[in-house]
Amino acid sequence: MKVTALFGSLILAIIAIIYLIGSEHLDDGVNPPSLFSIYNDDKAPHEVNITIFGVNGTHNNTQVCSETFWVKAGGKKKSSFKNDDGGEYLFKISIDEGALQEFTLLIERSNSLAISVLTEKDIEISTMAQNRTMEKD
Incomplete structure (x- = not known):
């Protein structure tokens, strides 16, 4: 009888640990995406x-993230920072150590941004959800 109760308690403890560890991921069980990708x-x-x-x-x-990328022509890089919270963020972006461009964006949890470098001075930012473009700034 004591062995059964102990075994049951152990199983409940394991389930609780798995639940707590899993709660760090999104509610649907999917790992959070990178906050942004650069194209x-x-x-x-x-x-x-x-x-x-x-x-x-x-x-x-x-400051939640600071990264420098070397992106070849036609290339893509992905941020190591994950969007597990969502929220409003101020992005300060410079290309080839040029003028700093600032964007304040509200990003929903589980969405990410596509930051497109058009020229050494021009940037386009789009919100991405489930691999679809939602809006552009």
């Missing part, structure tokens, strides 16, 4: 520096 639509390679700050919410006024 170089220019004919020349570019160095792209992106620094992201939280605006309101969990990461209010704190």
Whole structure:
């Protein structure tokens, strides 16, 4: 009898641990996507520096990510920062150490951004959800 109760308690503890670990993922069980991907639509390679700050919410006024990418012409790079919270973010982007461009964007949880480098001075940003473009800035 004691063995059965102990075994039952152990199984319940294991289930609770699995549930707690799983709660770090999205509600539908899918790992969160990268917050953004960079696409170089220019004919020349570019160095792209992106620094992201939280605006309101969990990461209010704190730097949440800073990455520099070398993207070849026609290439794509993916951020290592995951969008597991969603929220409003301030993106500070420079191309080839040029002028800093700033964008404040509200990103839904589980969505990501497609940042397209059109030229060394022009950037286009689109919201992506389930591999579909939703809106462009």
